[in-house]
Amino acid sequence: MPDPILSLTQVNKSFGPAHVLKNVDFHAYPGEVMALVGDNGAGKSTLTKCIGGIHPVDSGEFRFEGRPVRVHEPRDASALGIEIVYQDLALCDNLDIVQNMFLGREERSGLVLDRAAMEEKALQTLESLSVRTVTSVRQRVASLSGGQRQTVAIARAVLWNSKVVILDEPTAALGVAQTRQVLDLVRRLADAGLAVILISHNMNDVLSVADRVSVLYLGQLAAEVRRADIDHTRIVELITAGRSGDLGLAPAETGESLNETDDEVPA
Numbered sequence: 001m002p003d004p005i006l007s008l009t010q011v012n013k014s015f016g017p018a019h020v021l022k023n024v025d026f027h028a029y030p031g032e033v034m035a036l037v038g039d040n041g042a043g044k045s046t047l048t049k050c051i052g053g054i055h056p057v058d059s060g061e062f063r064f065e066g067r068p069v070r071v072h073e074p075r076d077a078s079a080l081g082i083e084i085v086y087q088d089l090a091l092c093d094n095l096d097i098v099q100n101m102f103l104g105r106e107e108r109s110g111l112v113l114d115r116a117a118m119e120e121k122a123l124q125t126l127e128s129l130s131v132r133t134v135t136s137v138r139q140r141v142a143s144l145s146g147g148q149r150q151t152v153a154i155a156r157a158v159l160w161n162s163k164v165v166i167l168d169e170p171t172a173a174l175g176v177a178q179t180r181q182v183l184d185l186v187r188r189l190a191d192a193g194l195a196v197i198l199i200s201h202n203m204n205d206v207l208s209v210a211d212r213v214s215v216l217y218l219g220q221l222a223a224e225v226r227r228a229d230i231d232h233t234r235i236v237e238l239i240t241a242g243r244s245g246d247l248g249l250a251p252a253e254t255g256e257s258l259n260e261t262d263d264e265v266p267a
């Protein structure tokens with residue numbers, strides 16, 4: 001089993017009085033897809049924003065490639081090779097694929113933009129990911145399908161020698177065929193050695209592409225398990241109840257009564 005490239009231990013994060021992440025442990029492994037699942041409000045976005053430096057954690061340890069690191073702002077995360085692809089993709093419709101992939105990090109030759117070098121790198125990146133769905137990198141993003149847009153956003157994230165890529169619901173707006181293409185791309189990212197963190201509410205996606213699954217329940221880690229050791233029913237139980245058989249939180253942590261017959265016991 002590989003060592004985790006990213007390792008968060010006993011992480012806490014509050015917003016005012018709301019204790020959103022409670023002693024969460026989280027890992028991501030090179031060459032693997034870690035699915036991060038949980039019900040609405042479980043804390044998935046907050047956790048990934050902590051990893052991406054958007055929300056500094058209140059307490060807990062953050063290790064990268066085995067070393068303790070401080071990630072207090074997005075550029076700390078970028079410097080480590082952590083990239084996040086948000087659901088809205090943050091693409092500019094009026095620009096073409098190359099311009100979008102290099103937006104804010106353009107290559108220059110002297111004072112002039114080096115369009116040829118950027119185009120070459122964009123093509124190489126798409127080729128390295130075996131992307132066949134994008135025919136020309138000069139195409140405007142406005143003319144791309146949902147799957148192609150997702151592909152461009154993912155390619156932009158891996159262009160910068162990334163080591164960890166976080167994908168927030170990459171198939172949420174896609175049909176069946178485009179979902180398959182994006183999941184195949186997710187698999188290829190991991191096969192290329194990246195650690196991929198996939199946030200998803202779609203259990204079919206999770207089961208088809210993840211190597212491990214991490215389940216958050218009300219801001220706590222309910223389970224981190226290998227895909228081979230879990231099935232659809234158990235993931236859903238962990239998401240909805242925080243427990244499934246021998247997996248998950250203790251009854252007291254899920255808020256359940258330890259003795260459901262308490263009320264019936266005479267004083």
Ligand SMILES: Nc1ncnc2c1ncn2[C@@H]1O[C@H](COP(=O)(O)OP(=O)(O)OP(=O)(O)O)[C@@H](O)[C@H]1O
Pocket residue numbers: 015018020038039040041042043044045046047
């Ligand atoms: N900036 C913030 N200020 C206050 N509360 C916040 C903030 N961000 C998130 N929260 C709260 O933290 C909790 C977890 O939210 P988060 O968005 O991380 O959940 P999630 O698992 O990503 O949910 P979803 O699947 O709906 O996106 C929610 O109760 C949310 O209201």
